[in-house]
Amino acid sequence: MARTPDFKRASIEAKRARANLPKLPPFDPEAVAEDKGIEVVYASFAAPHDREISGFYHKADNKIVVNRDISTGRMVFTIAHELGHALMHQEYIESQNYQPVYRSNHHEGEKPIEEVEADQFAANFLVPLDLLEKYRDVADIGELARMFAVSEDVIENRLATLHRNPWLAKS
Numbered sequence: 001m002a003r004t005p006d007f008k009r010a011s012i013e014a015k016r017a018r019a020n021l022p023k024l025p026p027f028d029p030e031a032v033a034e035d036k037g038i039e040v041v042y043a044s045f046a047a048p049h050d051r052e053i054s055g056f057y058h059k060a061d062n063k064i065v066v067n068r069d070i071s072t073g074r075m076v077f078t079i080a081h082e083l084g085h086a087l088m089h090q091e092y093i094e095s096q097n098y099q100p101v102y103r104s105n106h107h108e109g110e111k112p113i114e115e116v117e118a119d120q121f122a123a124n125f126l127v128p129l130d131l132l133e134k135y136r137d138v139a140d141i142g143e144l145a146r147m148f149a150v151s152e153d154v155i156e157n158r159l160a161t162l163h164r165n166p167w168l169a170k171s
């Protein structure tokens, strides 16, 4: 039977990865990557990749390469996503199935489960639900996005998750 995405593991690994950071947002995935010996590089991608790819993990050089022409929120999410792969998916990173982070969701239907898990890792790392629950009544989506240094769609997704599973903020 095919494996299904392990959301619990992604959440536990994200919490562990944040352990040495300051306890208040924004949470900096680049600091954690550098701490683990992974260099984060901002680069101009050649066409057509500049419009298609947000970033990727370069296994041989142990580098996360980020498209410098995307928004800060997208950069931060991309770094957190690739950090998730580095911590959870060493085998996958070296496989033929590995995918970069795409700028649009047109590949959504055929995403390997590792991609779903890395997205979950990034969402949990950047926007912990216990903190989101604390701030959601006193800040609007724009303010929350700035507070957590993510794009507004990440906040909207996390608010939807919190709404569906309020118990997750207690775990």
Ligand SMILES: [Zn+2]
Pocket (backbone or CB within 6 Å): 081, 082, 085, 099, 100, 101, 114, 115, 118
């Ligand atoms: Zn990925």
